[in-house]
Amino acid sequence: MQQIFNFILKNSNRLLFLLLLVTSLSLTIQSHSYHKSKIISSANFFTGGIYEKINNVDEYFGLRKQNEELAQENARLKSILFNQKDTTKLPQIDSIKGVRKTSIIVSKVIRNPYTTLENYITINNGSLSGIKPNMGVINSAGIIGIVENTSKNYATIISLLNVSIKINAKIKKSNHFGTLSWNGKSTGFAQLTDVPRLAGVRKGDTIVTGAESRVFPENIGIGTIDKVYIDNETNYYTLDIKLFNDMTNLGHVYVIKNKDSEEIENLENKSKKDE
Numbered sequence: 001m002q003q004i005f006n007f008i009l010k011n012s013n014r015l016l017f018l019l020l021l022v023t024s025l026s027l028t029i030q031s032h033s034y035h036k037s038k039i040i041s042s043a044n045f046f047t048g049g050i051y052e053k054i055n056n057v058d059e060y061f062g063l064r065k066q067n068e069e070l071a072q073e074n075a076r077l078k079s080i081l082f083n084q085k086d087t088t089k090l091p092q093i094d095s096i097k098g099v100r101k102t103s104i105i106v107s108k109v110i111r112n113p114y115t116t117l118e119n120y121i122t123i124n125n126g127s128l129s130g131i132k133p134n135m136g137v138i139n140s141a142g143i144i145g146i147v148e149n150t151s152k153n154y155a156t157i158i159s160l161l162n163v164s165i166k167i168n169a170k171i172k173k174s175n176h177f178g179t180l181s182w183n184g185k186s187t188g189f190a191q192l193t194d195v196p197r198l199a200g201v202r203k204g205d206t207i208v209t210g211a212e213s214r215v216f217p218e219n220i221g222i223g224t225i226d227k228v229y230i231d232n233e234t235n236y237y238t239l240d241i242k243l244f245n246d247m248t249n250l251g252h253v254y255v256i257k258n259k260d261s262e263e264i265e266n267l268e269n270k271s272k273k274d275e
Contacts, residue, residue, distance in 0.1 A: 142221035142244040168210040195237040
């Protein structure tokens with residue numbers, strides 16, 4: 001212990017300098033959005049490389065499960081093909097359930113924590129692949145989350161298992177809208193709030209993305225109603241939604257870009273200025 005005190009006393013000036021340097025850098029980053037964005041981008045690049053190496057090992061041991069999933073997907077696609085009226089003609093299938101105005105970027109999850117209240121997923125594609133913040137992320141089962149930050153080769157996604165995420169969603173059979181969020185409890189469920197009592201909801205009804213979202217195309221799968229709660233003060237439903245996706249086991253994902261989102265946003269901003 002005496003040696004530690006002697007070391008601190010001997011190097012007190014250097015230690016004080018390092019402390020002040022770290023403090024000044026921290027204050028500079030927090031008060032300047034440009035410096036903050038550069039630090040986030042650099043962190044994404046560094047941690048993304050580490051996560052990718054770890055994921056490569058995990059992926060090797062998970063090849064059997066991935067092969068089973070691919071076989072099931074091939075079977076589904078063949079079923080669609082064989083049920084066409086003209087089986088000699090390849091079906092013209094849009095990228096995502098009939099939505100034409102989207103671009104698809106295929107990527108792979110290399111990190112997927114799900115044990116905190118604010119979970120972020122890392123994928124192995126970034127700005128060089130055309131990925132930008134606020135793009136929606138899905139897979140064949142349904143929605144995954146929304147892109148938040150990118151570096152050249154990696155991107156972080158606000159997971160559906162993040163208490164800060166809000167997504168416009170609707171009951172498929174009735175088109176009644178609500179707000180999808182996560183209450184931080186179960187990884188298999190999310191909550192749909194602000195659903196009017198006029199909506200005839202039943203357990204097992206399908207929940208999909210709504211038309212008011214600029215992030216996701218309409219009618220992307222989310223899950224099914226598991227429990228129904230009534231708020232007597234507001235006359236709205238709160239619904240427990242059993243998610244289609246197993247958010248604890250994600251592989252390849254699709255990052256989607258709505259080509260009209262910027263045009264719609266600019267038009268709406270112009271309308272607000274004219275008011």
